[in-house]
Amino acid sequence: MKNDFFIPTYKRIDIDLAAATGAYLIDKNNDKYLDLFAGLGVNALGYAHPKILKAVTEQISNFGHLSNYFITDVQNNLAAKLLSISDMDKLFFTNSGTESTEAALKLVRKNFGPDKKIFSLTNSFHGRTYGALSLTARTNYRKGFEPFLTNIGTIEFNNKEGLKKKIDQNTAAIFIEFIQGEAGINEVSNDFVSELNRLKEKFNFLVVADEIQSGIGRTGKAFAYNYYDILPDIILVAKAIGGGLPLGAMLVNKNLSNVFFQGDHGTTFGGNPVSCAAGLVVLEEIFENGLLEKVSELGSYLKDQLKIIQNKYIQIIKDVRGKGFMIGIELSLSCKTIVDEMLKRKILINCTNSNVIRLLPPLIIDKEQINYFLENFEDVISKLDKV
Ligand SMILES: *Cc1c(COP(=O)(O)O)cnc(C)c1O
Numbered sequence: 001m002k003n004d005f006f007i008p009t010y011k012r013i014d015i016d017l018a019a020a021t022g023a024y025l026i027d028k029n030n031d032k033y034l035d036l037f038a039g040l041g042v043n044a045l046g047y048a049h050p051k052i053l054k055a056v057t058e059q060i061s062n063f064g065h066l067s068n069y070f071i072t073d074v075q076n077n078l079a080a081k082l083l084s085i086s087d088m089d090k091l092f093f094t095n096s097g098t099e100s101t102e103a104a105l106k107l108v109r110k111n112f113g114p115d116k117k118i119f120s121l122t123n124s125f126h127g128r129t130y131g132a133l134s135l136t137a138r139t140n141y142r143k144g145f146e147p148f149l150t151n152i153g154t155i156e157f158n159n160k161e162g163l164k165k166k167i168d169q170n171t172a173a174i175f176i177e178f179i180q181g182e183a184g185i186n187e188v189s190n191d192f193v194s195e196l197n198r199l200k201e202k203f204n205f206l207v208v209a210d211e212i213q214s215g216i217g218r219t220g221k222a223f224a225y226n227y228y229d230i231l232p233d234i235i236l237v238a239k240a241i242g243g244g245l246p247l248g249a250m251l252v253n254k255n256l257s258n259v260f261f262q263g264d265h266g267t268t269f270g271g272n273p274v275s276c277a278a279g280l281v282v283l284e285e286i287f288e289n290g291l292l293e294k295v296s297e298l299g300s301y302l303k304d305q306l307k308i309i310q311n312k313y314i315q316i317i318k319d320v321r322g323k324g325f326m327i328g329i330e331l332s333l334s335c336k337t338i339v340d341e342m343l344k345r346k347i348l349i350n351c352t353n354s355n356v357i358r359l360l361p362p363l364i365i366d367k368e369q370i371n372y373f374l375e376n377f378e379d380v381i382s383k384l385d386k387v
Pocket of ligand 1: 096098128182211213214239
C-alpha cells in the first residue's frame with residue numbers, strides 16, 4: 001500500500017485491507033487474517049459487532065456530536081455503568097489514553113500544588129503528549145523531546161526498597177500500570193503493592209491506576225488492579241471502552257470529585273455520544289452478557305497451553321505471563337522471525353520490547369480460533385528449534 005503521504009512515525013504491516021469481521025481482518029484478495037492484537041487492545045468485541053453497528057447507527061441518526069454544554073442520556077448511562085464497575089465516584093470523558101493521563105496529571109497538580117512530586121515506574125507507558133510523556137519512563141519514547149515537566153520521578157518496577165526510599169510526605173501521586181503493556185506484560189508484585197499500601201496510609205499520596213490497556217475486562221477482571229489488595233484513587237481508561245471509536249475517561253474517588261471546577265478542564269470531542277453508544281454495548285457485553293467470565297476461562301486456557309509449549313521449547317520461550325487476554329510470551333531471541341512466519345500463515349501477533357510477543361486478542365475470540373493460533377505457534381517454534 002502506498003505510504004507517500006505520511007510522516008513516517010509508524011512501522012506498517014504490508015497488508016491491503018478491505019474489510020474486517022469478528023476476529024478477522026480481510027484483505028483485497030479476500031484472504032482472512034486472525035487478528036490477535038485487535039487494534040492494539042481496542043477492538044474488544046472484534047470488528048463489525050452487530051450490536052455496535054446498531055447502537056452507533058441509531059445514535060448518529062438522532063445526533064452525533066454535541067458540545068459539552070449539553071449532557072445526554074447515552075453519556076449518563078455509560079458514566080453510571082463505568083462508575084459502578086469501578087467503585088469510583090465521578091468521571092471526566094476524554095478521547096484517548098494520553099488525554100486521560102493528562103487530565104489526571106492536571107488534577108493531581110491542582111490538588112497538591114506545584115512542589116509535590118509525582119512518580120511513575122521504570123518502563124512505564126502513559127501516553128505521548130507532553131504531560132503523559134513526562135511520566136512515560138521508556139527511554140526510546142522520550143529521546144529528543146526534553147525538557148519534560150518538573151517534579152516527576154521514576155521508581156524502579158517492583159523494587160520495594162526503591163519505593164520506600166523515594167516516597168515521603170512530599171509525594172503527590174504515583175501512576176501505575178498494574179500489568180505493564182508496552183513494557184512486555186510485566187505484572188506488579190503483591191509485595192510491591194503491600195508496601196505501596198503501607199506508605200499510602202502514612203503519607204496520603206494518590207495511586208493512579210493506568211488501566212488504559214489492561215482495563216474493561218481485558219485481564220478477566222474489570223481492571224488489572226482487581227487482582228490486588230488495593231483501591232486506586234484515580235483510574236484511567238481508554239482503548240477498549242469506545243468499542244473502536246475514540247473514547248477515554250478519568251474516574252476519581254469521592255475525595256477528588258471536587259478538585260476541578262467549571263472551566264478547569266475541557267475537551268471538544270470528549271464523551272462524543274456516538275462513542276458513548278458504542279461504549280455502552282461494550283460494557284453490556286462484557287459485564288452483563290457473560291463475556292468477562294469467558295475471558296477469564298479462555299485466558300487461563302490460553303496461558304496454560306502456552307506454558308506447555310514453553311516447557312517443550314524452554315531454550316526459545318523464556319517466560320509466559322499475564323492475565324486473561326493480556327498475555328506476554330518472552331523469547332530468548334527477537335520476535336521478528338516468529339511474527340513474520342505467523343504473518344505468512346495469516347495470523348497477526350504483536351511484538352513489544354523487541355523480544356516479547358504480546359497477545360491482546362479481541363475478547364470475543366473463541367476456543368477454536370485460540371487452538372488454531374496455538375497449533376501454528378507451536379509448529380513455528382518447533383521449526384525454529386531445528387535451525
Ligand atoms: C495505549 C496506552 C496509553 C496511551 O493511549 P493513547 O490512546 O494512545 O493516547 C497510555 N497508557 C497505557 C497503559 C496504554 O497502553
